[in-house]
Amino acid sequence: MIKFLDLKKINESYEADFYEKMKLVLENGWYILGNEVKAFESDFAHYCGTKYCVGVGNGFDALVLIFKAYIQLGKLQKGDEVIVPANTYIASVLAILHADLIPVLAEPDLKSYNINPGLILKKITPKTKAVLAVHLYGQLAEMRIINEIANQNNLLVIEDAAQAHGAVLVESGMLKGENKKSGNLSNAAAFSFYPGKNLGALGDGGAITTNDAQLAKVLYSLRNYGSQKKYHNELVGVNSRLDELQAAFLNLKLPDLNQDNQKRREVASRYLAEIKNNKIILPFWNLSENHVFHLFVIRTENRDELQKYLLENGIQTMIHYPIPTHKQKAFSDWNKLSFPVTEKIHNEVLSLPISPVMRNDEVSFVIEILNRY
Numbered sequence: 001m002i003k004f005l006d007l008k009k010i011n012e013s014y015e016a017d018f019y020e021k022m023k024l025v026l027e028n029g030w031y032i033l034g035n036e037v038k039a040f041e042s043d044f045a046h047y048c049g050t051k052y053c054v055g056v057g058n059g060f061d062a063l064v065l066i067f068k069a070y071i072q073l074g075k076l077q078k079g080d081e082v083i084v085p086a087n088t089y090i091a092s093v094l095a096i097l098h099a100d101l102i103p104v105l106a107e108p109d110l111k112s113y114n115i116n117p118g119l120i121l122k123k124i125t126p127k128t129k130a131v132l133a134v135h136l137y138g139q140l141a142e143m144r145i146i147n148e149i150a151n152q153n154n155l156l157v158i159e160d161a162a163q164a165h166g167a168v169l170v171e172s173g174m175l176k177g178e179n180k181k182s183g184n185l186s187n188a189a190a191f192s193f194y195p196g197k198n199l200g201a202l203g204d205g206g207a208i209t210t211n212d213a214q215l216a217k218v219l220y221s222l223r224n225y226g227s228q229k230k231y232h233n234e235l236v237g238v239n240s241r242l243d244e245l246q247a248a249f250l251n252l253k254l255p256d257l258n259q260d261n262q263k264r265r266e267v268a269s270r271y272l273a274e275i276k277n278n279k280i281i282l283p284f285w286n287l288s289e290n291h292v293f294h295l296f297v298i299r300t301e302n303r304d305e306l307q308k309y310l311l312e313n314g315i316q317t318m319i320h321y322p323i324p325t326h327k328q329k330a331f332s333d334w335n336k337l338s339f340p341v342t343e344k345i346h347n348e349v350l351s352l353p354i355s356p357v358m359r360n361d362e363v364s365f366v367i368e369i370l371n372r373y
């Protein structure tokens, strides 16, 4: 059986180091916001190329806290509209709601599956104050255009980078050599270290990256009960701290992130070159480092039939995602809305196995079985 994602295998090579680090943390006796979190915040900021990184409890909290911090700073107000892709994981939309802001859904582009910048323009009203750009499946949203639209309309841009650790916006022409990574392509970015993400912990974890000193200051406080000095609470904060042990594990894995992403791109390159079946639509990729292939998502008309066929042949797949946000029970007010591109994507997508620990013969097998379908 080829697993969709073999997390045990991904973490196996770190086993001895994990135990050693756990022993160190245990012996050190400091379990919340200690040296491991500090080291991770410094190294992850450096990795992303940003001035600041704030470790938090998970990716969802990272998003909510960015919005709450902007409200605290007076740059957003309750009831402001935030444009977000209709085609995303539900967390992006929930985060906007939980910060007392209004999510405004916009259709994606059928080629990239990311938000269609032209449709952002159409959704702008006097109440629009921000765009939440999601780098879906690991591929950067069209950040140059999105930032330009935001500049012209006085909007904040926030990245949901939960699926795109290490993706690079490769510049050419006059900007050649000015490459920037996800997390450094907007006002502030949210990352998740959920175990299955490209940089995954052994539990929940998240972070915010930004170059904005004021925002970072508010975030360091908000995540810790609104307090920077123990028992002095200057803001109405929450408890959402990156766990010291999870930070210790992430410190061990971060140095391998680029190489892991490269391995994912190698698997993706083979899928793209060798899957030849006119029933299957392969993802678009311009071969640059702008994609870290958190997921390799194909489309086909008879998705459930293909999934069953693959499983019968020993290949596990997943669907990201089966039900769009606006069709979820939780959003009954939106159930009648129509987002045809989003709905088409949700009806047709299937995610193939991809990971840095997938062997070449496994990739060959998936290709062979798909070509026989």
Ligand SMILES: *Cc1c(COP(=O)(O)O)cnc(C)c1O
Binding pocket: 058, 059, 060, 061, 088, 089, 091, 092, 134, 160, 162, 163, 191, 192, 193, 194, 204, 205, 206
């Ligand atoms: C995983 C994910 C999140 C949420 O991260 P958690 O750490 O699970 O809270 C948010 N947005 C997207 C696009 C994600 O894939």
